[in-house]
Amino acid sequence: MFPLTRIAAALGMFLAIAITQTALAAPAVTPLVTTGWLANHIEREDIVILDIRSPFAKSGKDDYLKGHIPGAVWSEYPGYWRTDRGSVVGVLPSVEKLEAALSEIGVSEDKAVIIVPAGGDSSEFGAAARIYWTFKYLGHDAVAILDGGHKAWTAEKRPLETGNVTPVGDMFIAEPRDDYLVQTSDVAKRLDTSAILVDGRPADQFAGRDKYSKATRFGRIPGALGLDQAGFYNDAAGKLKPQAEIASLVPETLADKSVEIVSYCNTGHWAATNWFVLHEVLGYENVSLYDESMVGWSQDGSLPMASERTTLDDLRAFLGDLFG
Numbered sequence: 001m002f003p004l005t006r007i008a009a010a011l012g013m014f015l016a017i018a019i020t021q022t023a024l025a026a027p028a029v030t031p032l033v034t035t036g037w038l039a040n041h042i043e044r045e046d047i048v049i050l051d052i053r054s055p056f057a058k059s060g061k062d063d064y065l066k067g068h069i070p071g072a073v074w075s076e077y078p079g080y081w082r083t084d085r086g087s088v089v090g091v092l093p094s095v096e097k098l099e100a101a102l103s104e105i106g107v108s109e110d111k112a113v114i115i116v117p118a119g120g121d122s123s124e125f126g127a128a129a130r131i132y133w134t135f136k137y138l139g140h141d142a143v144a145i146l147d148g149g150h151k152a153w154t155a156e157k158r159p160l161e162t163g164n165v166t167p168v169g170d171m172f173i174a175e176p177r178d179d180y181l182v183q184t185s186d187v188a189k190r191l192d193t194s195a196i197l198v199d200g201r202p203a204d205q206f207a208g209r210d211k212y213s214k215a216t217r218f219g220r221i222p223g224a225l226g227l228d229q230a231g232f233y234n235d236a237a238g239k240l241k242p243q244a245e246i247a248s249l250v251p252e253t254l255a256d257k258s259v260e261i262v263s264y265c266n267t268g269h270w271a272a273t274n275w276f277v278l279h280e281v282l283g284y285e286n287v288s289l290y291d292e293s294m295v296g297w298s299q300d301g302s303l304p305m306a307s308e309r310t311t312l313d314d315l316r317a318f319l320g321d322l323f324g
Contacts, residue, residue, distance in 0.1 A: 026142030027112040031280040033144040035153050038114060042070060046111045050075045052127055053150060057118040067160035069116060069153055073105050073167045077127040081134060088296045089214055090267035092181065095174050098138060108170040112142040119151025122233035130272035133289055139175030151238045182262055182288045184296050188303060195260040197224040200270040208307030212266040217298040219307030225253055229273040246277055257284045264290040
């Protein structure tokens, strides 16, 4: 038999470890949290609230200073969330730079992060989805988007505070998930395989009748499925549509939730919304994001493109430039 003193010591050590592990565990959150949930947890010290209103959303620091959710730290998008690599714009920065930036705003493994967009249109929601995906890629699961964003919070006349919130720094250490991100060479290898490339751009860009200014060629990656991310969002409400309605908008081609999916757009922004909807809301198991997207793909002339663009489209574009 073990002496009682040894049993007591062992029990004490077990309890200490359990308490420590509990203290280090970040609060559990769902991908979308309600304003009510945030109001009930706002006093917790293990929650970091990021107000991402920025010029991208026709808003910015001035609006933040005039009124924000109490305790929210301002974090401009794209800011340090994205960078340029040569002529390819908006890609993921290095892990080291992200670790430094997130440590500075007080993020650590034992804190949940709540992302607060303005609550505008689908493209503005894409900023929140891209930041959310970045946290997930870095291995931080305790992250959520405030459903309806700042707009929903103020519509319910919930409290605001003015002025700047200076974050208290912490230590964020990433554990990247390589399968969440693919490069151009990875996508090229997936052509003519069972993987499904999902293009989140508007129909005119998908068809090749229009393009983003930084893309050098019209069209799409051959074999891609067009799924305009804007269809999942209710602009008037400033929220994603209900889950059942979202599920009904997904084409039959994506019936198998275990199929490999690569989400792309122009710069990995709209693609983040499709990634969020498919992976986080609908539970697709194997969805990655291609951050170089059409800008990166189109700049490599050796890579194929598919397009319905005609000579008439070229003529219209020429005349538009000439007289526009």
